[in-house]
Amino acid sequence: MTCVRSVTQWYRDPISCLQSTLATLLLEAGHDPLEVLGLSWEFRYHPGDVRPEEYYWPCRRPGDLAGSLLPLHDVTSRWRAIDRADPLGEWRDALAGGRLPVVAVDNYHLPFRPAYHDVHAAHLLVVYDVDETAGTVSVSDAMPPDFAGPLPAEVLLRSCAAAGVDDEQDVFFSGPVTSGGRWLDVRLPATIPALDPGRLGLVLDANAAAFAAPSEQAWTGADGLRRYCAQTDTAATPELLAEAYTFGWGMQAQASLHGELLRALGARWDRPALAEAGRRVEQVAHRWTAVRVTAAHGRDDPAACAGPLRDHLGRLQRAYQEAHTALGRAAADLR
Amino acid sequence: MREQVPIELAAHLNNAGITPASDTGRGRFNVWRNSLPGEELPLGRPFTAGGVRFAFPAAGPGRPDNVRCEGQLVTVPPGRYDWCCLLAAGERRVEDEVALHFADGSVDFEPVRVSDFWAASAVFGEEEAVATSVMHYPQHVQPGVTAHIWCQRVPVTRRAELRRLRLPHNVALHVFAATLCPSREEVNAG
Incomplete structure (x- = not known):
């Protein structure tokens, strides 16, 4: 049964397959990916929760990856186990219902990925067509080298089943704690209110309030950021340094x-204060580069990277503060 | 009229970011051990990008070809300059600072902004100096993933004689070559 013949891809160099797959779903639903994926901004870290997956995100709603990434929209999602008896059936039904399945895969088995038959790494793809007659499933991957097209169903299913393999070549995105054989069923709203200065002002106020609030179990806001940076600085084990690269990708992409x-x-609205605030937020994203890359290269010798890492963690916190100061000015200008 | 002045970086080269297709395994540009394809680069030759002439580094086994920034202090030919131009690339987007040291003892920190080398576009207004058709992976040559080197400018705003510059303590930034552009006053005086 053929359901969708093609999809549109969307990519920015700081994002991961988490954002790129959801962007394709948003485009198919007629929404602007940047307006949806870029609306919420938070700091959120769940100690002990970081999994070695490219698409890791600290979920405020357990099990709801898309809804947690997009808390300001009426989006929900849940992981579903692939039905071994009829592995394509649920995807076929989802497509018939107008939903694009997002499948968790291991890049090692995908001929179009650079890691093919080289490195195991957890990744996401969009399924947009199931052709049971031909025995193929069409998938979309906007991450370079981008790919959209049919795969033999057995290749895709092998890749799905294998997710969760440990590979010392990729300590960031492979490991036994990732679970294979699952796909993400995402529900998007039919309509999303258009952004106008008034609505955006409310969003900025809400983002600012969340950043200022004290954090508890989940390390959130300025307080959570301070705790995260202190932990990464003082207890810089190889595991925490590797985790900084994985966890930081989500924070960097969203910023x-x-x-x-x-x-x-x-x-667009001729609001210079808003544009300046946006640039300050981008600087936060770019500060994450230094933290992530310093930690990743330093994981084999934490002592050697301790000085630069401490410096970058301090600058990261200052960048958040500068961004929030600028956001406060922008929000006032929007009122 | 004073010419553009290349900065000698040979003593600071510390990273293998360029490999031939026959030996991709020794590449170390990023944490994934990607590298740029030497076959598509002007190795060891003069190279012009953004109207600036650079001395592109050579590359080969046991021979580092770029400066991975770890706070290196670089001596420059003394002079008054408007720009320090870089052939550089980021392991992801980089924003940091270069410290400029002048003969009168003054020090200025100026921004350096360089885009990602891996399948990215110029987000800081750089000129694209190099865009390759493939990316080198440790075990293979990957088509469809471009590698970029950017031509970026660092401003020298102080009207004083520049003596040294300190690169940032930021291993995400890689500098392949650097050239100083004389100040307009110096050019006119010449």
């Missing part, structure tokens, strides 16, 4: 998209 959105809206 980058939020910043880009605010800059774009600032230009």
Whole structure:
């Protein structure tokens, strides 16, 4: 049964397959990916929760990956186990219902991924067609080298089943704690209210309030950021340093998209303070580069990277503060 | 009229970011051990990008070809300059600072902004100096993933004689070559 013949891809260099797959779903539903993916901005870290997956995100709603990434929209999602008796059936039914399945895969088995037959790494793809007659499943991957097209169903299913393999070549995105044989069933709203200065102002106020609030179990906001940086600095084990690369990708990607959105809206609405705030948020994203890369390269010798890492963690916190100061000015200007 | 002045980086080269297709395994540009394809680069030759002439580094086994920034202090030919131009690339987007040291003892920190080398576009207004058709992985040559080197400018705003510059303590930034552009006053005086 053929359901969708093609999909549109969307990519920015700071994002991961988490954002790129959801962007394709948003485009199919007629929504602007940047306006949706870039609206929320938070700091959130769940101690002990970081899994070696490219698409790791600290979920405020357990098990709801898309809803946790997009808390300001009426989006929900749940992981479903692939039915071994009829592995394509649920995807076929989801497609018939107008939903694009997002499947968790191991890049090692995918001929179009650079890691093919080399490195095990947990990744996400969008399924947009199931052709049971031909025995193929069409998938979309916007991450370079981008790919969209049919795969033999057995290849995709092998890749799905294998997710969760440990591989010392990729300590960031492979490991036994990732679970294979599952797909993400995402429900998007039919309509999303258009962004206007009034609505954006409310969002910025809410983001700011959350950043200022004290954190508890989940390390959130400025307080959570301070605790995260202190932990990464003082207990810089190889595991925590590797985790910084994985965890930081989500924080970096969201900051980058939020910043880009605010800059774009600032230009569109001729609100210079908003554009400047967007640029400050982008600087937070770029500060994450130094933290992530310093930690990743330093994981084999934590003592050697301790000085630069401490410096970058301090600058990261200052960048958040500068961004929130600028966001406060922008929010006031929108009222 | 004073010419553009290349900065000698040979003593600071510390990273293998360029490999031939026959030996991709020794590449170490990023944490994934990707590298740029030497076959598509002007190795060891003069190279012009953004109207600036650079001395592109050579590359080969046991021979580092770029400066992975770890706070290196680089001596420059003394002079008054408007720009320090870099052939550089980031392991992801980089924003940091270069410290400029002047003959009169003053020090200025100026921004350096360089885009990602891996399948990215120029987000800081750089000129694209190099865009390759493939990316080198440790075990293979990957088509469809471009590698980039950017031509970026660092401003020298102080009207004083520049003596040294300190690169940032940021291992995400890689510098392949650098050239100083004389100040307009110096050019006119020449």
